[in-house]
Amino acid sequence: MLHVQGLTVHFGSFVALNHISFRLQPGEIFGFLGPNGAGKTTTLKVLTGQIRPMEGAVFIGEQSLWESFDDLKGRVGYVPDFDNHLEELTAHQNLSLFCRLYRLPKERARQVLETVELLGERDQKVKNFSKGMKKKLTIAREILHLPELIYLDEPTANLDVHSTAVIRSLLKRLAGDGTTVFCTTHNMEEAEELCDRIAFLDQGKIVEIDTPEGFRTRYAEPLVRVVLEGPEGRETRLVRLDQEDDRAFLAERVRLGQIVTIHSDSTSLKDVFLELTGREFH
């Protein structure tokens, strides 16, 4: 669906993006994960035509982004990390403007407002909205025309638990309907919960791309925490599954029926990032 090849952006001597390449499949949720300043927003700015890259190629479907930008515009949605509404107008007026621009029936504005749970506030001016409501309105605006590909720049940053949940379930539903979702975030838990695949970005480079599961299995320490009910009382032990002795020990205790619980010390993506870059995620 989206194919990015060797994208490079310099700001003066500062290299913001260094030969970034990735490829998105239709209907997947792709997480672009990295600390502040890693180049997430820069990537999105290039993809939406706001920043001039030094080199690289971007294809959406079969079309090159720069050669057929006007055609591609209507097939892509972009939720930036700021709110850009016409603040003096109401939510419904904002959306119906875009309905007209996209040649959609007016009913569609009502539909998306319902989707993002803003139907009750449709006739309020946007300037009176809370941050979460504005963000939901942005998403509503960008899914209005049923884009094939939607970019989201930190969609749940600074939002409360409920709004976050609404947005996440909405994104999952979109992906289920076949929309490709490209979502940047610096929130590890979000990426883990939401994304089908994740790219780790650090200092303008993609460190690695994999599924959350893949990261976990590859970087997880094969370690389980076992609580035993032995003759001398309860006891907790760490068992390494890649060692013969420990495995034998565990098998023995299972056979004896002395095990109360087994917890896996599941590795989080935080640990993976630490492993990959040698730096603490901040």
Add this chain to the structure above:
Amino acid sequence: MIRFRYLRILFYKELLYFLANPALWVLLLLFFVMGALVSVSDVILQRDVFNIVVVEGGSSDFLAFVEQNEPKVSVYSPRAFRKKKGLNRVVSLRLLSDSFEEDLHAGRAPALEIASDELSQTELVRLRDLLVKNSFLYLQVEVPVDIRLAAPRGDSRPAGPVEVLQSVEDPEDFKRMFMALLITISLTIITFSLLSFAFVEEKQNRTILAILLSPARSTEIALAKGLFFILLGLSLAASLAGVYRPDILTEPVFWATLVSGALLYMSMALIVASFVERQSAVTPICIGYLFFLGIMFILAPRFTALYPIKNHLPENFIFSVLSFLFDGTPFPVYASFFWDFVAVSLVLPVVAVGVFSRRMACKQPAMATRVPRWTLADCALILAFCLLFQFVLAPMIFSFIRHLPILTRHRMSGILLLYLAVFAVPLILVLPAYMRIKFRKGFHEIGFQSSKPLRDLLSGATWFCLYMGGLLLVSWLLVATVLPGLAGSDSSLLERLNPQQVQFLRTARNLLAGLGTWHWVLFGAVMGILVPVLEEAYFRGCLLNALRDRWGPGVAVVGSALAFGLLHMNLLLLPIYFLLGILTGLLYQRTGNLLAPVAFHALNNLASIAVLSVLL
């Protein structure tokens, strides 16, 4: 290019936003109320400053001073007053009855007599009229005051018949000026300041980004916003004019002027908005511009060097046309500045919208390998610069430098300068810079390929010989067939066809007579080398290539020739220039090297100089 549908939608958005923003319409209302109040009010002229000595009952002297801006009477003793203000026009105002106050109480009109050694009789009459008319202001009485002139004393001033003074300062004049200024300023504020603000606000809030990523294009966004504010400005200006002089609204010149002005301001706003990202930056620009305008209108009439700047401000143009219209004198639409202004205001929006959409466009990779080509947009930009130079910058520069000794001593150089200003100078300024920015390459990029330079030069020369031969043949035929029919008339054929041309030739003959050899060499070098190279570079190198890329070689040759002919701005010689353009275009098409048409063009220019030097 521009789709009406999106223009309409975005226009509607502007309307919604305008309605939701009360600050804007309060401002408009304020302007309108101000204009309406002015147009229904009487005008008080306070330009006459008299120092009035009130001699009440003959007992003591007082001096009443009528301030210019404060209509009140301050009373001083004459000596103290003279010391204080250093003024010398003193009028004595003698009360004819016993007491001013008593007269007022009794409801009688106080009778005064005015006399002065320092005012002429006419001025006294005027002062009397002024006092009678505005007695409630100056003397603070609300009853009519009877003021008589004292018999002139002595014989220092002729007593002669007192003419009834038709005031030099017509109050209506002042009102006209005010209304013209108000309309001009309101147009500036709405279509320049507010529009710039609105654009930059959209950029700063990045709402423009959301709309840009919808199917609407940046040109449509720019135009919709621009047109909305133009409409707003025009309606305010028209309603101000309508309140003051409704009959003006039927004048086409009024609308042409306002629309041109509004378009010009829109372009200025667009160019500002293309390069400014934040409102904190656009505020000083807009306020600074208004401040600059104020200074220019207040100060420029007092400093000669500021005059050319003031005269070329669009505000000055709108103001003078409006003054003309309000005055009732028919406006000379043939005035060249009017058409210059209209032309600039039609060209500039194209440039501005182009610049804006280029700045807003999707940014391509910088190192993308694409073959740079001349496009029509490039040609339009260069042409716009040339026109701007010719009609605005060159006259300004010329009015600054025309007193330089070199120009006054050698009038020839003045003529050269004027000629160069048409095309050569702006092209020298803009072409290399443009090529550097666009192509990062040298001059060969626009067609100076030099694989076989000699051959191409020769073919240019050959074509010229053929052309000259043909021209001579045609003129011989003309002389043989047409001229005999015209024989017998007093004036020459040329004079009949184009009196202006003859006038020009006469002036040229006067100026060219008695030139030294070096002058001719200089003239020849400019006309024979510089001008052909630059003109060919533009008309054939840029324009013809751009047209050919789009519509093929036929349209390219004819189009570039037509542009070449029209831009020489000489209707009589248009066919000749057109023919020249066609020939050089074909020559370029054939050889693919600009040297060939340059040779042709150079020989043609040199030949005409030679003819001039022989004939004159």
